[in-house]
Amino acid sequence: GAVVSQHPSRVICKSGTSVKIECRSLDFQATTMFWYRQFPKKSLMLMATSNEGSKATYEQGVEKDKFLINHASLTLSTLTVTSAHPEDSSFYICSARDLGRAPWTEAFFGQGTRLTVV
Amino acid sequence: GQQLNQSPQSMFIQEGEDVSMNCTSSSIFNTWLWYKQEPGEGPVLLIALYKAGELTSNGRLTAQFGITRKDSFLNISASIPSDVGIYFCAGQLFGSSPSYDKVIFGPGTSLSVIP
Numbered sequence: 001g002a003v004v005s006q007h008p009s010r011v012i013c014k015s016g017t018s019v020k021i022e023c024r025s026l027d028f029q030a031t032t033m034f035w036y037r038q039f040p041k042k043s044l045m046l047m048a049t050s051n052e053g054s055k056a057t058y059e060q061g062v063e064k065d066k067f068l069i070n071h072a073s074l075t076l077s078t079l080t081v082t083s084a085h086p087e088d089s090s091f092y093i094c095s096a097r098d099l100g101r102a103p104w105t106e107a108f109f110g111q112g113t114r115l116t117v118v
Numbered sequence: 119g120q121q122l123n124q125s126p127q128s129m130f131i132q133e134g135e136d137v138s139m140n141c142t143s144s145s146i147f148n149t150w151l152w153y154k155q156e157p158g159e160g161p162v163l164l165i166a167l168y169k170a171g172e173l174t175s176n177g178r179l180t181a182q183f184g185i186t187r188k189d190s191f192l193n194i195s196a197s198i199p200s201d202v203g204i205y206f207c208a209g210q211l212f213g214s215s216p217s218y219d220k221v222i223f224g225p226g227t228s229l230s231v232i233p
Binding site: 108 | 149151153158220226
């Protein structure tokens with residue numbers, strides 16, 4: 001159990017366009033989802049936390065209007081990179097957990113999305 | 119904000135050797151997690167620790183949640199080539215406020231196993 005699927009796994013887009021990345025929990029309801037960004041050979045940087053039914057909470061320094069997060073349902077969260085630029089190129093990873101299943105549950109990760117902006 | 123430190127930053131070991139890596143934090147966490155990441159993939163959960171002092175094993179892996187709730191260690195016994203990867207510790211917070219729910223990652227320990 002606890003499978004998180006991300007789509008697409010790779011995407012190349014032109015500068016100025018927007019890209020949507022999907023994160024789905026396949027076998028549980030994810031009341032909380034996290035979005036991370038990872039630069040080569042670096043750690044995962046938390047971008048934002050979203051809870052179903054409420055707005056995402058963004059970490060300091062993350063532009064809300066640049067990285068739109070929508071926790072559309074208990075099994076789907078989307079990250080839209082708007083007006084993408086080459087510096088937005090990165091590895092984006094989502095994770096999800098289900099607060100409703102147990103008092104303490106760990107977050108499970110998707111396989112990541114490699115975004116390249118040209 | 120919360121910060122995690124991991125040591126060592128990288129390790130090169132011979133196949134069959136045991137491995138030990140540590141994670142420390144400037145603040146306490148409710149849960150400690152250890153993940154392994156391979157190139158181009160998302161992190162995979164290895165061990166989750168829920169209580170201070172807890173010692174948990176998963177095959178050749180053993181991890182402990184420090185008594186102070188500010189540290190954890192991961193040991194790998196009898197390393198094999200497929201253990202190669204980056205090992206991340208992560209601290210997880212829970213709370214009623216969405217801004218309190220976070221999973222914060224350490225910088226990672228890169229493990230190389232020489233056959």
